[in-house]
Each structure stands twice: as C-alpha cells, then as structure tokens.
Amino acid sequence: MDITLAIERYNPETDAEPYVKEYTVSAKPTDRVLDALMEVWRNYDGTLTFRKSCAHGVCGSDAMRINGTERLACKTLVKDVVTDTETTIEIQPLKHLTVQRDLMVDQTPFLENFRSVKPFMHPAEAEPKAAEFFQSQEDREVFDDATKCINCQACFSACPVLDKNPEFLGPAAIVNAARFVFDSRDKGLEPRLAALDTPNGVWPCENHFQCTRVCPRGIKVTKLINLTKREIKKYRESRGEETAEPKE
Ligand code: SF4
Ligand code: FES
Incomplete structure (x- = not known):
C-alpha cells in the first residue's frame, strides 16, 4: 500500500517557522513507522533528521508524536495508525523541548x-x-x-x-x-x-x-x-x- 508521511520539518538555521512536508512511500501494514521514516531518509530526502538507535523499543530515542499521540516510531505499526480511507500519518516532534532540527529535540x-x-x-x-x-x-x-x-x-x-x-x-x-x-x-x-x-x-x-x-x-x-x-x-x-x- 502507499502511505503518506506528513512530517513537521524545521531547521532553525534556515526556516522562519516549522512547515509540513509530505512524502508518499510504499509500506506493508506490518511495517513500523520507523521503517517508513528510514525509507524517506534513504531514498527521498537525506536531510530529514530524527533519532533512532535500537529499533526495538529499548533505547527510547525515537519517541515522537504520531497522529498527535506520543509513541515510539519503532513500536508503532503502520496498520495501527492508518485506516482503509485515511493513509496519511502525521508526524511531529515531542512537545516541551526545543526542536534542534525536524523531529530531533534538545x-x-x-x-x-x-x-x-x-x-x-x-x-x-x-x-x-x-x-x-x-x-x-x-x-x-x-x-x-x-x-x-x-x-x-x-x-x-x-x-x-x-x-x-x-x-x-x-x-x-x-x-x-x-x-x-x-x-x-x-x-x-x-x-x-x-x-x-x-x-x-x-x-x-x-x-x-x-x-x-x-x-x-x-x-x-x-x-x-x-x-x-x-x-x-x-x-x-x-x-x-x-x-x-x-x-x-
Ligand atoms: S513515557 Fe516517561 S515514564 Fe514511560 S518510559 Fe518514557 S520517560 Fe519513562
Ligand atoms: S529506536 Fe530505540 S526505542 Fe525506538
């Protein structure tokens, strides 16, 4: 299936304010949102910035807001956050911490x-x-x-x-x-x-x-x-x- 990641982007050195950029990628329902982010980073836009390490819910580095709720991208399956009619996933950085770049916070x-x-x-x-x-x-x-x-x-x-x-x-x-x-x-x-x-x-x-x-x-x-x-x-x-x- 095709899914669209609507990602809040922001580079404080060059952007006046955050903006949303959409990427449409192919994903299986059982893929993790982290897999889709990695697909964007590898094949669409290498400037996309986010943290991840273990990819197994252990290190805690890839917490972000996915469809408005704080989740680990590596523990969130695509099928958990899309429906038959809504295949866009909104991704934003965590709140209450200053954005260093895109999904990476201080x-x-x-x-x-x-x-x-x-x-x-x-x-x-x-x-x-x-x-x-x-x-x-x-x-x-x-x-x-x-x-x-x-x-x-x-x-x-x-x-x-x-x-x-x-x-x-x-x-x-x-x-x-x-x-x-x-x-x-x-x-x-x-x-x-x-x-x-x-x-x-x-x-x-x-x-x-x-x-x-x-x-x-x-x-x-x-x-x-x-x-x-x-x-x-x-x-x-x-x-x-x-x-x-x-x-x-
Ligand atoms: S949500 Fe808070 S309490 Fe739970 S693992 Fe993350 S930092 Fe710890
Ligand atoms: S990458 Fe370590 S918890 Fe998700």
Whole structure:
C-alpha cells in the first residue's frame, strides 16, 4: 500500500517557522513507522533528521508524536495508525523541548530534571551486613514498575501541566526518583527532597494520567507520582512538619 508521511520539518538555521512536508512511500501494514521514516531518509530526502538507535523499543530515542499521540516510531505499526480511507500519518516532534532540527529535540532540560533527583543508589547502610545488600523479592516488587523507564520523554511531551508550567519536574524524573525512594537498600527520600519537595517538584501534578496513557513501557506513572507525594507527606508528618502541598 502507499502511505503518506506528513512530517513537521524545521531547521532553525534556515526556516522562519516549522512547515509540513509530505512524502508518499510504499509500506506493508506490518511495517513500523520507523521503517517508513528510514525509507524517506534513504531514498527521498537525506536531510530529514530524527533519532533512532535500537529499533526495538529499548533505547527510547525515537519517541515522537504520531497522529498527535506520543509513541515510539519503532513500536508503532503502520496498520495501527492508518485506516482503509485515511493513509496519511502525521508526524511531529515531542512537545516541551526545543526542536534542534525536524523531529530531533534538545533533551537538555529533560536530562537536567532527571539528574536533579539523583537517580542512583545512596546505600541506607555504609556496609552490607552480609556479603551484599540483601533484598527480598517482596521488597523488589515495590519499585519494579519504576525500573522499566527508558527515558523516552513521551510522558514529558504529553503532560498538560508542562503546557502551563515549563518548570515542572515532569513525570519521568519522578518515576526515576521513585525507583530509589522505594528501594529498601536506599536512603530513600532524603537525598532527593531538594528536587521533589518544592513548588515545581512533585506537587504540580494534577492527575491528568496522560503520562500513564502514552508510556510505551506501560508504567503506572501517575500512581508512582502519587505514591511519592504520599511518602513526602509521611516524612513531614514524622518530623512534625506542615503536610500541606506548597503553593507556587
Ligand atoms: S515514564 Fe514511560 S513515557 Fe516517561 S520517560 Fe519513562 S518510559 Fe518514557
Ligand atoms: S529506536 Fe530505540 S526505542 Fe525506538
């Protein structure tokens, strides 16, 4: 079948504003949208710019908006986004990040937020009691969902709170904080409070669930944000501190 990719193009060095360019290519229904993009890049227009690496839903580099929804191009089949009567696929870059060129965005703010939650182990004890820091299967289960994040930025783009507050920490950073906050071997909340318990930390989340809807890893993102909020409230309670959410 023939499909048309209507791709939002933009080169900040030469274009006054973004524009849409259409490419019609031959594709099988079971081809991935990434295959169609590669076809354009190889045989129609080598200037088309986008990221991709693993092509198997692991690296998170090819998240983009496909027909208005954040998806991984390598995990989206053509048949999932065309119909018998509509064979045009609209492709746009992620939102909330500056376009460097075409579908490639500047990941810096996203990665700065990620780093700010210190997403690495702060051992609760200086030395393990045995040969290693032991963790039961039950304790591992508590944060298992949060380990699945591939930092694809789909949730960061889909989040309606970031439309109005670009300073919001964003869903993915909180998921990556939760991965350690709820790890029984880690110090938990304290090393991460400076990023999480601020007016632009966890609190702006309004439970729109768009992050959960678009996450290609099926992570219950909103639930993890709410669990982290609850953990902060418990922490404050334990110290006899105010538990109300801070206002901007
Ligand atoms: S939480 Fe899901 S959507 Fe957000 S960056 Fe991680 S994998 Fe991507
Ligand atoms: S190219 Fe790695 S997730 Fe799609």
